[in-house]
Amino acid sequence: MGVYSFPIFIAVFILFLLAVHIAIPWLIYTYRKYGYFSFWSTFIILTFIFYALSAYFLVILPLPDVRDTCAIQSADTKHVQFIPFYFVYEIFSSGTINWSQPATYCSS
Known part of the structure; x- marks a missing residue:
């Protein structure tokens, strides 16, 4: 289970960092476009970003410990x-x- 939980925890951490950095521009964009802030559209966007990050990190992480991976094949x-x-x-x-x-x- 640790093999799967580590990449997901990394995805949650990266999602938090992205949410902190893009929250103000996203709020300005949605308020100017629609005239109000939609919680559900923001929730959908964040869940999609989390899904994409999780899928990416589950494929990429954990990285191999050695650089010469051909020697272990x-x-x-x-x-x-x-x-x-x-x-x-x-x-x-x-x-x-x-x-x-x-x-x-x-x-x-």
Whole structure:
């Protein structure tokens, strides 16, 4: 449970800091636009900000303790390729493809 509660507590803390900093501009904006301060619209905006912060921090936090995260992965870990269509180059450079035998299309 601590894995989930830590990011949510951080989101509550950041939400409090944001609410303190944007309260006066928000009050001025809503009063000039509508002529009154709506508690419910403010509540909806704050809950949306809390939801977005919680979702973000649940994905991001906790950060890994070590910088070299590749060293703790097993040897058969699949990695993302960031060069577009690099797989085509790898397929043709392997030289083991026989177009009449579909079983040779897969390299593993």
